[in-house]
Amino acid sequence: MLSARNLEVVYDDVVLALRGVSIDIPDGEIIALLGSNGAGKTTLLRALTGLLDVHDAEITKGRVTLDEQPIHHLAPERIVRRGVRQVLEGRRVFVEMSIEDNLRTGAHTLRSEMATNMERVYDLFPVLRERRSRTAGYLSGGEQQMLAIGRAMMSSPRYLLLDEPTLGLAPKLVETIRDVILEINKAGTGVLLIEQNATMALSIASHGYVMETGRVVLDKPATRLLADDDIREFYLGLHPGEDGRKSFREVKHYRRKKRWSA
Amino acid sequence: MTEFLESVLRGLGNGAIYALLALGFVIIYKSSGAISFAQPALMMTGAVISSYIAPALGAALVGAVAFFVSVTAAALVTALVAMAIERLAIRPMIGRAAFTIAIITIGIDIAVRVITSGFIGLGARPVPNPWGLERTEILGLRIQERHLVALGILALVVLLLVLFFRYTRHGLAMRATAFDQEAAMTQGISVGAVFSMSWAIAGALAAVAGTLLATSAGVDRQIWIVALVALPAIILGGLDSLAGAVIGGLAVGVVESLVGSYQGQWAPWLGNNFQVVAPYVLMFVVLLVRPYGLFGTPEVRRV
Numbered sequence: 284m285l286s287a288r289n290l291e292v293v294y295d296d297v298v299l300a301l302r303g304v305s306i307d308i309p310d311g312e313i314i315a316l317l318g319s320n321g322a323g324k325t326t327l328l329r330a331l332t333g334l335l336d337v338h339d340a341e342i343t344k345g346r347v348t349l350d351e352q353p354i355h356h357l358a359p360e361r362i363v364r365r366g367v368r369q370v371l372e373g374r375r376v377f378v379e380m381s382i383e384d385n386l387r388t389g390a391h392t393l394r395s396e397m398a399t400n401m402e403r404v405y406d407l408f409p410v411l412r413e414r415r416s417r418t419a420g421y422l423s424g425g426e427q428q429m430l431a432i433g434r435a436m437m438s439s440p441r442y443l444l445l446d447e448p449t450l451g452l453a454p455k456l457v458e459t460i461r462d463v464i465l466e467i468n469k470a471g472t473g474v475l476l477i478e479q480n481a482t483m484a485l486s487i488a489s490h491g492y493v494m495e496t497g498r499v500v501l502d503k504p505a506t507r508l509l510a511d512d513d514i515r516e517f518y519l520g521l522h523p524g525e526d527g528r529k530s531f532r533e534v535k536h537y538r539r540k541k542r543w544s545a
Numbered sequence: 546m547t548e549f550l551e552s553v554l555r556g557l558g559n560g561a562i563y564a565l566l567a568l569g570f571v572i573i574y575k576s577s578g579a580i581s582f583a584q585p586a587l588m589m590t591g592a593v594i595s596s597y598i599a600p601a602l603g604a605a606l607v608g609a610v611a612f613f614v615s616v617t618a619a620a621l622v623t624a625l626v627a628m629a630i631e632r633l634a635i636r637p638m639i640g641r642a643a644f645t646i647a648i649i650t651i652g653i654d655i656a657v658r659v660i661t662s663g664f665i666g667l668g669a670r671p672v673p674n675p676w677g678l679e680r681t682e683i684l685g686l687r688i689q690e691r692h693l694v695a696l697g698i699l700a701l702v703v704l705l706l707v708l709f710f711r712y713t714r715h716g717l718a719m720r721a722t723a724f725d726q727e728a729a730m731t732q733g734i735s736v737g738a739v740f741s742m743s744w745a746i747a748g749a750l751a752a753v754a755g756t757l758l759a760t761s762a763g764v765d766r767q768i769w770i771v772a773l774v775a776l777p778a779i780i781l782g783g784l785d786s787l788a789g790a791v792i793g794g795l796a797v798g799v800v801e802s803l804v805g806s807y808q809g810q811w812a813p814w815l816g817n818n819f820q821v822v823a824p825y826v827l828m829f830v831v832l833l834v835r836p837y838g839l840f841g842t843p844e845v846r847r848v
Contacts, residue, residue, distance in 0.1 A: 337727055339640075363733030375728040377721050387714075388721045392733035394714055438733060 318494035366441030378420030389437030558692020560798020566775035569747030585772035586657035591752020627748025669763030777828035783841020
């Protein structure tokens with residue numbers, strides 16, 4: 284189990300980005316993490332993978348544990364070696380390298396099983412096999428996202444942390460990515476999925492967290508989150524208690540007070 | 546015509562040395578984004594180490610063998626020195642502005658040069674030089690053997706670097722870090738190890754260049770000035786291109802040699818030894834016309 288306990292993260296010694304966040308990512312499950320821009324989702328991911336230092340941030344309270352052992356003091360490469368692997372937002376493939384070289388770079392910590400892992404990634408994404416010697420920069424956005432996920436799978440991670448993998452992708456590609464996440468998860472990898480696409484994320488997750496201004500404000504099994512009135516209104520754009528239609532007469536002139544308001 | 550071609554060959558021979566130095570600059574620049582001005586000192590250190598290893602080998606090894614043994618040993622020791630410098634002085638500065646690091650390397654350069662000078666003494670120290678100033682004839686053109694050796698070593702180094710960057714785990718890690726440091730970190734690549742490796746390679750290349758350079762007149766306290774010619778070479782080739790460093794180094798060597806051959810006849814009013822200035826004039830022109838060099842990536846900035 285990968286956990287964060289009461290994490291408090293400060294950027295540049297002044298900006299308090301996380302205020303006491305606790306989440307659990309059990310082995311082999313898909314956990315969804317929702318929240319609007321600036322809620323602290325990416326910061327939480329950075330804290331889990333040791334990348335805070337690059338951004339002049341540090342953990343001031345709380346801890347990150349892997350099987351009850353603290354790992355937040357470890358360098359990012361050590362955390363990767365322990366099986367916690369992040370796919371950065373915006374794909375970030377090495378655009379000037381070939382697809383195959385990108386995958387080989389992903390196998391940096393696990394060269395001994397590179398051949399088998401590469402076959403597995405190519406089976407997961409047949410389109411990458413077709414274009415293995417092409418320059419990664421010429422792939423479409425969806426293919427680059429597949430490459431980024433495939434690259435992360437090259438080290439056989441125990442936990443895969445995905446930061447908005449469907450950002451800017453066409454609906455059809457969103458489905459492909461969703462299926463791939465399910466398949467990766469079926470093979471035993473725990474997944475933390477940060478998403479704006481709440482419907483997609485909650486449809487495959489077993490548990491969900493909602494963050495707002497540096498706090499976890501909701502923490503429920505995914506099916507109950509999907510049924511939650513506030514989630515339906517704020518994330519799914521549905522309105523409670525009707526079949527989607529609403530007369531303007533019923534629209535209140537003040538904003539509905541959020542149930543979890545801090 | 547013969548005179549012209551011989552001048553070009555001479556230039557290529559010297560240019561090979563500049564190319565080795567330029568490769569070191571570019572490798573450090575690509576991995577850390579900062580230019581290391583410590584290369585001249587590392588070059589001098591390498592040459593001095595070579596000059597001490599050769600006598601230690603004694604009569605057991607002679608000729609070309611003694612040269613290659615001492616140049617290899619000097620490259621290894623200088624690589625260690627460079628790694629130590631990186632660990633002690635550069636690593637703590639990671640994350641600071643590139644010019645801060647560049648200024649620190651100037652300080653390191655001066656400090657290392659002072660220490661190394663202590664091992665040189667007043668005169669010049671000879672390095673093993675099995676070729677002397679012997680010439681050989683190829684297709685009717687006379688070329689110094691040591692220039693041929695320099696070109697051969699450059700070819701070997703380029704081949705090894707290509708294989709290293711294309712096929713090895715650490716070579717890939719260095720390329721990945723050059724593109725995107727944070728993404729490289731998420732691959733489990735230790736960026737610190739990459740910096741360390743880039744300094745080691747740059748140090749080793751500088752040592753080889755220094756030893757080759759010293760085969761002409763030995764190592765003296767002024768030898769480091771020659772390393773500055775690598776700056777026009779990298780500006781010409783483009784700061785972030787390895788191929789550019791090689792071609793830039795060779796081109797600068799040829800320009801220097803041609804100016805040396807013909808300036809006396811065609812432009813005597815420029816005075817003596819204008820070839821020493823020629824590379825910098827070339828750099829000036831390149832900076833005016835194509836500031837990112839022949840093979841460099843143009844910097845695109847949104848306004």
